Amino acid sequence: MKAISARGLRRRLLLAFGLIASVCLLAITFYVFQARQHVGADYTAMVADVVRAQQDPDKLRTALDRHVDLEDPHHGGELAKLLQRLPRRIEGIRLQLMRSDLPLAGYTPLLEELADIEERIEALRTQVTTAEGDEFDSRALEEVRTRGLEIEEGLAWNYSELSQLLHQASADQRRLMGWLTLAVVWLLMMVVLAVGTVMLMLVRLQRQQDTMRHLSHTDELTGLFNRRRLQEVAEQEFARRRRHASPLSLMLLDLDHFKRINDTYGHPVGDEVLSAFSDILLHQVRRLDTVARMGGEEFAVLLPNTDGEAAHRLAERVREATRAMRLPGRAHAHRLTVSIGVTEAREDDSFEHLYSRADQRLYRAKAAGRDRVESGDAKTYPIDGGPGKMPSTASGA
Numbered sequence: 001m002k003a004i005s006a007r008g009l010r011r012r013l014l015l016a017f018g019l020i021a022s023v024c025l026l027a028i029t030f031y032v033f034q035a036r037q038h039v040g041a042d043y044t045a046m047v048a049d050v051v052r053a054q055q056d057p058d059k060l061r062t063a064l065d066r067h068v069d070l071e072d073p074h075h076g077g078e079l080a081k082l083l084q085r086l087p088r089r090i091e092g093i094r095l096q097l098m099r100s101d102l103p104l105a106g107y108t109p110l111l112e113e114l115a116d117i118e119e120r121i122e123a124l125r126t127q128v129t130t131a132e133g134d135e136f137d138s139r140a141l142e143e144v145r146t147r148g149l150e151i152e153e154g155l156a157w158n159y160s161e162l163s164q165l166l167h168q169a170s171a172d173q174r175r176l177m178g179w180l181t182l183a184v185v186w187l188l189m190m191v192v193l194a195v196g197t198v199m200l201m202l203v204r205l206q207r208q209q210d211t212m213r214h215l216s217h218t219d220e221l222t223g224l225f226n227r228r229r230l231q232e233v234a235e236q237e238f239a240r241r242r243r244h245a246s247p248l249s250l251m252l253l254d255l256d257h258f259k260r261i262n263d264t265y266g267h268p269v270g271d272e273v274l275s276a277f278s279d280i281l282l283h284q285v286r287r288l289d290t291v292a293r294m295g296g297e298e299f300a301v302l303l304p305n306t307d308g309e310a311a312h313r314l315a316e317r318v319r320e321a322t323r324a325m326r327l328p329g330r331a332h333a334h335r336l337t338v339s340i341g342v343t344e345a346r347e348d349d350s351f352e353h354l355y356s357r358a359d360q361r362l363y364r365a366k367a368a369g370r371d372r373v374e375s376g377d378a379k380t381y382p383i384d385g386g387p388g389k390m391p392s393t394a395s396g397a
């Protein structure tokens with residue numbers, strides 16, 4: 001599986017975080033809008049019905065007055081029609097209340113009273129319609145008036161109570177919605193915060209992992225790769241070589257008599273020399289080469305796409321540069337030299353074999369007097385690409 005870099009991961013996490021935050025923001029806006037609209041619409045409709053119903057008692061009083069004052073039986077028709085409409089209005093309000101989510105317990109006494117009024121309206125309507133066409137006596141008219149006024153009073157009181165209850169409930173509901181909205185906003189903020197924190201932690205974790213990986217691949221003193229990393233890169237290069245059949249060489253380098261530097265100038269100066277030598281190596285090689293410190297004063301350079309001849313030339317350049325190197329501090333007068341073993345990978349070779357051959361050649365270079373490059377081939381190699389001869393399989397001082 002391809003590893004994601006810390007930067008790539010951070011970019012993806014930030015993108016995800018931005019998306020989540022936007023969705024949350026949209027959800028909050030949508031919720032607040034819907035909640036306010038919903039509550040407003042329900043109560044507006046119900047309160048409007050009750051306000052209209054509150055005119056009914058006045059209409060009833062007027063109809064009664066006309067009915068009684070004119071003593072005209074035909075006016076009974078107008079009163080009867082009104083008495084027919086009133087129960088429908090009550091029924092409509094009752095249905096609205098039932099359908100709403102209001103706690104009906106507070107409304108039950110009112111609804112019961114309205115049901116009672118409905119019955120009385122029905123009785124009065126029967127009385128008025130039955131009497132239509134007959135002669136009204138004043139006693140009967142007075143009775144209609146009295147019963148009508150009782151209904152009018154009952155209706156006026158009930159509607160007024162209902163209106164108050166609805167206004168109160170509406171105010172309560174709005175307050176509740178306000179709190180709910182706040183709670184939702186708070187909750188979403190917490191979610192966003194939590195997601196952000198988790199993402200930050202993930203980014204930190206990834207950074208730590210990257211640092212750990214870097215440290216596990218790096219030599220602390222010189223900043224070069226270490227033995228483990230060289231091994232990994234070598235395995236990759238061998239796999240690549242099997243696919244593309246390109247040359248691959250290895251150079252092993254060991255500083256000569258390094259102990260003397262430590263003994264003469266002290267360990268810290270020895271450390272500085274090791275760092276300065278690393279710089280020389282890095283300066284001489286290409287970007288695709290892998291330079292590693294194997295431990296102590298021993299180094300290795302893996303050279304992809306490089307045959308033994310080119311590797312030998314490079315080794316010579318490194319040897320020359322090392323001799324010419326001015327050592328730091330009190331060691332400035334000391335001349336540092338390096339012995340180098342070079343080898344090119346053969347067909348069906350392995351890194352272990354390659355390394356072992358380079359090591360043997362390094363040993364030979366040491367044994368032959370140090371400050372030498374041993375490549376093991378009987379050929380002579382031109383140095384720096386120009387014509388030149390090597391006395392034997394080795395070159396050096």
Ligand SMILES: Nc1nc2c(ncn2[C@@H]2O[C@H](COP(=O)(O)OP(=O)(O)OP(=O)(O)O)[C@@H](O)[C@H]2O)c(=O)[nH]1
Nearest residue numbers: 254255256257258259260262267268270271296297
């Ligand atoms: N300053 C410093 N010295 C180190 C470090 N690692 C190893 N050394 C020293 O390197 C020296 C290596 O000594 P030897 O193995 O005898 O090798 P040499 O003196 O270079 O001799 P030849 O390799 O035979 O030419 C020892 O004195 C080690 O203490 C390090 O990280 N810093």
